[in-house]
Amino acid sequence: MNIYEKLQTVRVALLEKSLKKSGKNTYSNYNYYELADFLPEIMQLMATNKMTSTITFTKEQAALTLIDIEKPESQIVFTSPMASANLKAAHEIQNLGAVETYQRRYLYMTAFEIVEADILDVTQGKAVPAAQPQPGKNTxxxxxxxxxxxxxxxxxxxxxxxxxxxxxxxxxxxxxxxxxxxxxxxxxxxxxxxxxxxxxxxxxxxxxxxxxxxxxxxxxxx
Known part of the structure; x- marks a missing residue:
C-alpha cells in the first residue's frame, strides 16, 4: 500500500474503536477528545500499518508529518497556523506547553478525521441574541x-x-x-x-x- 492507502486504513480502523471523550467543558456542557483518548490507538494502528509521525513547531505554524516507514520519502504533511501565547500572570513555558498540546490534539484530529460535533450540538435550537450595533461595541x-x-x-x-x-x-x-x-x-x-x-x-x-x-x-x- 502507498501512504494514502495506509492513512485511509488507519482512519477506517479508528471508526471501529468506539473512542470515548474524557474531556469535559463544564461551562457550555459538552464533551471533547483529549489527546489520550485517541493517540494510543493511532500509534498502534500506525505501527501495524508501518507508519510513523513527527510534529514540528515554528513561530508561524505547527506541522504534523505522516511518514511511510517502508518508503520514508513518502510523506503527508498537515499544518496549522501557530498562535503566540503571552497570558498575563502566566509563565512563558506554561503558555508554550499549553499551545503546543492544543496544536498536537487538533493536528491529529484533522489528519485522522476525528470529528467533534458536540460543540455545535449544545448551541443548536437556542435563540441567538441580536448582534449589538457595531458603532457602540466595546473594543x-x-x-x-x-x-x-x-x-x-x-x-x-x-x-x-x-x-x-x-x-x-x-x-x-x-x-x-x-x-x-x-x-x-x-x-x-x-x-x-x-x-x-x-x-x-x-x-x-x-x-x-x-x-x-x-x-x-x-x-x-x-
Missing part, C-alpha cells in the same frame, strides 16, 4: 479589569465575535492570527459560514482553554 480589552490583573470581564452588550476579539487582545495574542484561528475552527467543525451562534460556541471553547492555562474571569455568562 477595550482591559475594560473593567482590575489594574495589573489576569482577570477578564465579559461585556454582555457585545456580540460574541466582538468578545472573541477583546479576549484575544487581552491574552496578548497576535491579532493577525485571529482570522486564521477562526477559519480553522470553522473548518474543523464543518461550519460553512460563521454566525452569532457559532461565534458563541467558539467563545465558550476559547474561554475554557484560557482558564486551563491560568486566565481568570470575573463572571462567565454562559
Amino acid at each position: 477595550d480589552p482591559n475594560w473593567c479589569s482590575p489594574s495589573n490583573s489576569n482577570m477578564f470581564v465579559f461585556d454582555t452588550k457585545n456580540s460574541p465575535k466582538a468578545e472573541i476579539e477583546r479576549l484575544w487582545q487581552f491574552a496578548n495574542w497576535n491579532s493577525q492570527d485571529l482570522p486564521g484561528y477562526i477559519q480553522n475552527w470553522a473548518a474543523r467543525n464543518q461550519i460553512p459560514e460563521m454566525n452569532d451562534t457559532t461565534y458563541a460556541a467558539l467563545l465558550k471553547e476559547l474561554t475554557s482553554y484560557l482558564q486551563q492555562i491560568g486566565m481568570q474571569f470575573e463572571t462567565i455568562p454562559f
Whole structure:
C-alpha cells in the first residue's frame, strides 16, 4: 500500500474503536477528545500499518508529518497556523506547553478525521441574541479589569465575535492570527459560514482553554 492507502486504513480502523471523550467543558456542557483518548490507538494502528509521525513547531505554524516507514520519502504533511501565547500572570513555558498540546490534539484530529460535533450540538435550537450595533461595541480589552490583573470581564452588550476579539487582545495574542484561528475552527467543525451562534460556541471553547492555562474571569455568562 502507498501512504494514502495506509492513512485511509488507519482512519477506517479508528471508526471501529468506539473512542470515548474524557474531556469535559463544564461551562457550555459538552464533551471533547483529549489527546489520550485517541493517540494510543493511532500509534498502534500506525505501527501495524508501518507508519510513523513527527510534529514540528515554528513561530508561524505547527506541522504534523505522516511518514511511510517502508518508503520514508513518502510523506503527508498537515499544518496549522501557530498562535503566540503571552497570558498575563502566566509563565512563558506554561503558555508554550499549553499551545503546543492544543496544536498536537487538533493536528491529529484533522489528519485522522476525528470529528467533534458536540460543540455545535449544545448551541443548536437556542435563540441567538441580536448582534449589538457595531458603532457602540466595546473594543477595550482591559475594560473593567482590575489594574495589573489576569482577570477578564465579559461585556454582555457585545456580540460574541466582538468578545472573541477583546479576549484575544487581552491574552496578548497576535491579532493577525485571529482570522486564521477562526477559519480553522470553522473548518474543523464543518461550519460553512460563521454566525452569532457559532461565534458563541467558539467563545465558550476559547474561554475554557484560557482558564486551563491560568486566565481568570470575573463572571462567565454562559
